[in-house]
Amino acid sequence: MDRFTALTVFRHVVDLGGFAAAARQLGLSPAAVSKNVAELEAHLATRLLNRTTRRMSLTEAGASYYEQVVRILDDLKEADRSMGPMQGAPSGTVRVSAPMSFTLICLADAIPRFLARYPELSLDLQMEDRRIDIVKEGFDLAIRGSDRLEDSSLVARPVMTLHHVLCGAPAYFAEHGIPESPDDLRRLECVQFTLSGHATEWSFQRGGQTQRVPVRGRYKVNSSLALCSALRGGHGVSLVPEVYVRDDLARGALQAVLEDWEPVKTHVYAIYPSRRHMLAKVRAFVDFLVEELGSDAVAEFS
The missing domain is CATH 3.40.190.290 (D-Maltodextrin-Binding Protein; domain 2)
Known part of the structure; x- marks a missing residue:
């Protein structure tokens, strides 16, 4: 099984709502699409799709796996773009975890400016005060009022005081x-x-x-x-x-x-995994944070 092909096929099947539509989009035969999904399910020892002659739907496990597959494929696409000699505009979805009060007071009004600047980017902003595991929970970065890192592979960049x-x-x-x-x-x-x-x-x-x-x-x-x-x-x-x-x-x-x-x-920090090699979409959001909030990093809020 070609793992990358199988993941791509699985995503297209879900996005397009069927095997035949995915086959047409990918230029494969319906049998090849079905085979890739079956081999992926066998590899995972888990059924991802419920399918009958009339209808197809994700299983609970399939829905969870689909969300992770989308993030992985989008990150791979963005990584390829960032390595190109003429890097295009950042694209994909940036998943961010940030404290509720800080976001509402200091950041929320700036978000439309970020989205207007990068029309190819989407933002998934989760406002919660608990300390999340960035890597395990699939976030691109977190905003925290501490540089204490639970993992040595994480990076903390100051954005505000x-x-x-x-x-x-x-x-x-x-x-x-x-x-x-x-x-x-x-x-x-x-x-x-x-x-x-x-x-x-x-x-x-x-x-x-x-x-x-x-x-x-x-x-x-x-x-x-x-x-x-x-x-x-x-x-x-x-x-x-x-x-x-x-x-x-x-x-x-x-x-x-x-x-x-x-x-x-x-001191407020942007925390992100260094293993992602600072993808363009993450760099764009972190740089935006510094631009919007950084003037207050040295000011006394006077």
């Missing part, structure tokens, strides 16, 4: 007092973002001095959007990326405190 601000509702500070030093946070209700690397300890710097404060609170949450809602509602204080609360600060819904202390920063 999120500067944080300590803030809460003016009404909360009116009732509980404005902190004058990081130590004052020990007596305040601190809302903790559980997915951050500083969920239980906040770090502040001033004049070469670093002060770390263990924080506790009755509300722990894994959504920055929910955290900001709690702050606006008057429930405590928290360290939040400034860009997340910029409008709230401007209109007075939230108030920044300890502004003479510099809080922790979060």
Whole structure:
């Protein structure tokens, strides 16, 4: 069995909805198409297609296998294009995993510009806050607020720095007092973002001095959007990326405190598998991220 031919035949059978249509498209006989699919099923020891004289459909295993085959064939096509002496425009589908809050606040408005720039590219953007396995789950890249890599074959490219601000509702500070030093946070209700690397300890710097404060609170949450809602509602204080609360600060819904202390920063990275040799479609998206977000990598969001 020619594995590549069998995969190509299988994809065409599914895409075109039948063996005869696939045969015409590929210039093969219907018998050759049927043979390739049968040999592929024998190789996998799994039925991929349910077929009768009138109808054909994917099995559950076949549907899962089809999705992976499409990605593999598209990546091979893109790899061939990237090796050509005159590389064409990036094409195919870029599968990206990104945190929900970050994407909605910092990235979502830029996506139409990316798609307009690359008409041959499609974007499959999955917004989720869990830490995904890029290779196992078939993603081209992930956006993360950490350069900790679970696999040495992965690459982390910095695309942005999120500067944080300590803030809460003016009404909360009116009732509980404005902190004058990081130590004052020990007596305040601190809302903790559980997915951050500083969920239980906040770090502040001033004049070469670093002060770390263990924080506790009755509300722990894994959504920055929910955290900001709690702050606006008057429930405590928290360290939040400034860009997340910029409008709230401007209109007075939230108030920044300890502004003479510099809080922790979060560096945002594009994580991708080096084994893909930076396909053109991946490079296009990463370069776009740096272009759109990179100016904030050195700015203080002022």
